[in-house]
Amino acid sequence: MRPLTVAAAQLGPIALETSRSATVSRLVGLMEAAKARGADLIVYPELALTTFFPRWYFEDEAELDRFYEREMPGPETRPLFDAARDLGIGFHLGYAELTADGTRFNTAILVDRSGSIVGKYRKIHLPGHGEHEPWRAFQHLEKRYFAAGNLGFRVFDAFGGRIGMAICNDRRWSETYRVLGLQGAEMVLIGYNTPIHNPPAPEHDRLSWHHNELVMQAGAYQNATFVVGVAKAGVEEGVHQMGGSLIVAPTGETVAQAVTEADELVVATCDLDLCRSYRDSVFAFERHREPGAYALIIGT
Numbered sequence: 001m002r003p004l005t006v007a008a009a010q011l012g013p014i015a016l017e018t019s020r021s022a023t024v025s026r027l028v029g030l031m032e033a034a035k036a037r038g039a040d041l042i043v044y045p046e047l048a049l050t051t052f053f054p055r056w057y058f059e060d061e062a063e064l065d066r067f068y069e070r071e072m073p074g075p076e077t078r079p080l081f082d083a084a085r086d087l088g089i090g091f092h093l094g095y096a097e098l099t100a101d102g103t104r105f106n107t108a109i110l111v112d113r114s115g116s117i118v119g120k121y122r123k124i125h126l127p128g129h130g131e132h133e134p135w136r137a138f139q140h141l142e143k144r145y146f147a148a149g150n151l152g153f154r155v156f157d158a159f160g161g162r163i164g165m166a167i168c169n170d171r172r173w174s175e176t177y178r179v180l181g182l183q184g185a186e187m188v189l190i191g192y193n194t195p196i197h198n199p200p201a202p203e204h205d206r207l208s209w210h211h212n213e214l215v216m217q218a219g220a221y222q223n224a225t226f227v228v229g230v231a232k233a234g235v236e237e238g239v240h241q242m243g244g245s246l247i248v249a250p251t252g253e254t255v256a257q258a259v260t261e262a263d264e265l266v267v268a269t270c271d272l273d274l275c276r277s278y279r280d281s282v283f284a285f286e287r288h289r290e291p292g293a294y295a296l297i298i299g300t
């Protein structure tokens with residue numbers, strides 16, 4: 001047995017005007033509650049420090065700056081790191097990153113129980129569009145406000161296992177999980193902000209929950225890994241975002257799932273040794289994959 005107790009910290013909406021420190025206090029409160037429930041690791045959603053700002057078109061790039069972190073930890077986020085160290089619990093946090101050279105990324109970090117950053121990921125699959133599209137009820141300007149991640153899909157040895165990270169739209173792509181799976185990922189952490197209404201394809205709206213669970217269950221089973229998916233949910237600044245935060249086992253089964261669209265902890269103890277049962281049999285990659293037949297998928 002290699003038990004890892006993980007808490008998916010689903011968040012309800014964060015209003016545009018909410019201060020960073022108010023949000024950080026809210027996250028610390030969830031961290032304390034997760035610790036009280038025995039968690040070793042708490043997983044926060046994508047862009048967990050602010051409202052999901054890509055829903056608006058900002059003509060002036062400078063207006064965007066307030067949503068981005070220039071350092072991590074910075075003065076407003078340090079309480080999270082201090083709480084992690086004091087409580088002895090790790091965390092995964094999604095946030096908007098502005099680098100010293102002015103590049104903007106949609107980023108997530110993994111922090112261990114001592115409060116040290118042990119892993120970083122920058123979102124690779126950026127959905128939405130790059131120009132203002134006034135016909136939409138709301139924008140999805142990730143292609144405008146972020147550069148594609150430049151760190152690849154990597155795994156990190158932490159919490160007694162091998163942890164991978166992905167962000168939101170990445171969860172819909174089988175390549176995400178396979179690249180992590182090939183590196184031996186045993187748990188993949190994924191934060192998301194997913195509007196239920198997709199303006200270019202409203203016929204998909206009714207299937208939002210089905211697709212959410214489908215992709216994470218398939219990714220987990222086909223790659224012999226746990227998957228932890230964590231939403232920022234509820235009606236945020238007029239846009240309804242789905243909840244459904246969940247923890248999926250390598251069996252492909254959902255072992256725990258949120259039942260609200262508000263702040264809610266979804267906790268499960270995951271035996272990372274369960275990954276072996278699948279990786280040593282049906283998904284023993286070294287014995288059963290046929291990479292010679294896959295050349296097409298690494299083309300552009």
Ligand code: CDT
Pocket residue numbers: 046127128140167168169170172192193194195198
């Ligand atoms: N944040 C994010 O990546 N959301 C997308 C929304 C759908 S594409 C406009 C997602 O894949 O959930």
